[in-house]
Amino acid sequence: MTVLRLGGASLVVRQRAVAVSLVLLVLLAVALVLAVSLGKPYVAPGDVLRSLSGAGTPYDVVVQRLRLPRAVLAVAVGVLFGVAGALIQSVARNSLASPDIIGITQGAGLAATVALTSGAAAAVIAPSALAGGLLAAAMVLALGARHGLAAKRFVLAGVAVAIALRALTEIVMLTAEPIDGQRAHIWLVGTLAGRGWTETLWLSGTLVVLLPVLFWAGWALRTSALDDDTARGLGTRPVARRVGLAAAGVLLAAMVTAQVGAVDFVALVAPQVARRLVRAERPPLVAAGLTGALLVVLADLVGRLVFAPTQLPAGVVTAAIGGPYLLFLLVRRKQ
Amino acid sequence: MKLTAQDLAAGYHDRAVFEGLDLELPDGAFTVIVGPNACGKSTLLRTLARLLPARQGTVLLDGSDITSLPTREVARRLGVLPQSPLVPEGVTVSDLVGRGRQPHQRWWQQWSPEDTVAVASAMEQAGVASLADRPVDQLSGGQRQRVWIAMALAQRTGTLLLDEPTTFLDLAHQVEVLNLLRGMRDGGSTVVAVLHDLNQAARYADHLVAMRDGTVVAAGPPREVVTVDLVRDVFGLDSVVVPCPVSSAPLVLHI
Numbered sequence: 001m002t003v004l005r006l007g008g009a010s011l012v013v014r015q016r017a018v019a020v021s022l023v024l025l026v027l028l029a030v031a032l033v034l035a036v037s038l039g040k041p042y043v044a045p046g047d048v049l050r051s052l053s054g055a056g057t058p059y060d061v062v063v064q065r066l067r068l069p070r071a072v073l074a075v076a077v078g079v080l081f082g083v084a085g086a087l088i089q090s091v092a093r094n095s096l097a098s099p100d101i102i103g104i105t106q107g108a109g110l111a112a113t114v115a116l117t118s119g120a121a122a123a124v125i126a127p128s129a130l131a132g133g134l135l136a137a138a139m140v141l142a143l144g145a146r147h148g149l150a151a152k153r154f155v156l157a158g159v160a161v162a163i164a165l166r167a168l169t170e171i172v173m174l175t176a177e178p179i180d181g182q183r184a185h186i187w188l189v190g191t192l193a194g195r196g197w198t199e200t201l202w203l204s205g206t207l208v209v210l211l212p213v214l215f216w217a218g219w220a221l222r223t224s225a226l227d228d229d230t231a232r233g234l235g236t237r238p239v240a241r242r243v244g245l246a247a248a249g250v251l252l253a254a255m256v257t258a259q260v261g262a263v264d265f266v267a268l269v270a271p272q273v274a275r276r277l278v279r280a281e282r283p284p285l286v287a288a289g290l291t292g293a294l295l296v297v298l299a300d301l302v303g304r305l306v307f308a309p310t311q312l313p314a315g316v317v318t319a320a321i322g323g324p325y326l327l328f329l330l331v332r333r334k335q
Numbered sequence: 336m337k338l339t340a341q342d343l344a345a346g347y348h349d350r351a352v353f354e355g356l357d358l359e360l361p362d363g364a365f366t367v368i369v370g371p372n373a374c375g376k377s378t379l380l381r382t383l384a385r386l387l388p389a390r391q392g393t394v395l396l397d398g399s400d401i402t403s404l405p406t407r408e409v410a411r412r413l414g415v416l417p418q419s420p421l422v423p424e425g426v427t428v429s430d431l432v433g434r435g436r437q438p439h440q441r442w443w444q445q446w447s448p449e450d451t452v453a454v455a456s457a458m459e460q461a462g463v464a465s466l467a468d469r470p471v472d473q474l475s476g477g478q479r480q481r482v483w484i485a486m487a488l489a490q491r492t493g494t495l496l497l498d499e500p501t502t503f504l505d506l507a508h509q510v511e512v513l514n515l516l517r518g519m520r521d522g523g524s525t526v527v528a529v530l531h532d533l534n535q536a537a538r539y540a541d542h543l544v545a546m547r548d549g550t551v552v553a554a555g556p557p558r559e560v561v562t563v564d565l566v567r568d569v570f571g572l573d574s575v576v577v578p579c580p581v582s583s584a585p586l587v588l589h590i
Binding site: 001003008009010011012215216218219220222223225226227229230232233234235236237279280281282 | 381384385386405406407408409410411414415416417420421423424425426429430433434435437438442443444445446447490
């Protein structure tokens with residue numbers, strides 16, 4: 001444990017969490033350079049760096065207009081999903097709880113599908129998805145809150161809501177015009193293709209606005225692993241804390257899903273990988289965000305390269321990683 | 336008086352555990368609450384510690400209504416150890432003891448030099464300093480209980496409520512915990528514990544509270560309170576009460 005001081009303020013950090021985060025940052029930088037340089041045409045890492053420094057290379061369009069915005073968006077998407085997952089898993093005390101399991105993604109998906117198939121303007125889709133995600137979360141929280149957001153009920157309520165919403169989405173898609181159904185389907189898998197600075201701006205804006213909340217969250221999570229009586233005895237209000245932490249996680253998850261669709265399993269996998277790397281009792285926020293970023297950058301890169309010229313949406317690749325990971329979690333739990 | 340209950344009522348769902356309960360817990364004393372299973376002693380402790388909201392009546396801490404104080408302020412003056420606290424996975428002893436400092440910290444002031452001192456001396460006092468870097472979930476029951484007490488000590492509250500701190504411990508560890516609590520009392524703290532064993536209660540308590548069916552049957556120094564009649568009244572057992580050959584406290588032998 002190390003204490004960072006700045007004037008009257010102080011912050012507790014763990015050495016191992018700092019070390020892991022630094023390593024992840026380096027890996028992320030490498031992955032970013034790869035994401036910008038690989039593909040057709042191939043741009044040598046040296047040329048990537050030269051172009052980014054404004055030296056003016058023949059690759060400026062490819063690097064600055066096509067690949068960089070997408071790679072940076074991948075970072076933002078990963079960070080938001082990673083942090084959102086870490087918050088929700090900590091509150092639920094359950095490694096399976098994540099926005100794509102407990103209905104937030106499905107709520108956003110249903111709202112976006114309705115918007116897409118009803119011929120609404122493109123500008124309406126992200127706000128409706130955001131509203132859908134938040135509404136679904138409110139529903140889950142209301143169902144779980146009857147028991148003070150006790151871990152198991154909260155997750156079960158979420159799974160039930162997720163299933164119901166997914167079924168509704170299918171109904172909307174099947175009864176819509178085939179072309180609209182197709183568009184909704186593409187939105188639902190979550191892709192970074194054709195997206196860039198606008199979405200990044202929204203996501204980083206959300207992150208900046210929520211930064212004080214995240215500092216508070218990093219602190220409030222210290223009592224999240226204690227039982228309610230012990231936490232109350234320490235002068236905290238555990239239910240209020242859980243609602244606050246869950247609300248922050250939900251907002252992040254709904255925001256990112258609204259911008260890029262359902263990039264599944266990042267919020268599930270990243271916090272648990274980060275937790276194992278840091279060896280903490282709960283997912284560490286910063287490391288979870290960085291792990292998420294690394295995961296999405298790599299998933300998008302793989303989706304872009306493996307079946308080129310066909311592009312796989314990043315959400316398909318993350319789901320392909322997430323499925324086996326889920327099995328791994330289940331098998332390990334039995335032992 | 337440290338803690339006073341006035342016309343207190345509490346319960347769970349539609350079941351009232353006790354009603355109209357009055358009780359005074361003396362300052363600087365080791366108070367033990369005894370009684371048969373389901374007599375309401377744990378519920379009383381949780382209500383006194385504001386973990387369970389009272390349905391009626393008031394709990395006074397140093398003369399002021401506990402619900403009128405901010406919960407953080409209460410946590411600086413009153414510590415509480417629930418019956419079997421959940422041990423967070425993989426947390427080290429010093430980390431867990433450090434969480435006792437929560438009521439003295441803010442999210443923008445997460446650690447002060449005072450915290451370091453309080454944690455070190457709490458671990459020393461509870462005899463867990465040598466375990467500082469061990470994960471709590473790998474310790475034995477007795478060590479674990481001392482770690483929880485260390486956490487409460489780090490909180491520096493002056494008053495500590497404990498719900499059956501010796502349950503699930505073998506005799507040697509029970510004595511260890513009781514001696515630790517008596518040491519806290521000697522240091523000026525007010526200690527209130529729910530215990531199962533009447534003889535241990537009689538031996539360690541300065542002030543004994545006997546409960547049955549949600550009512551306080553007797554309260555006072557063990558030598559005055561523990562009688563053949565009380566044991567029959569509270570536990571429904573016939574017994575003889577003799578002076579303990581070691582401590583001269585009343586010793587109950589059932590027939």
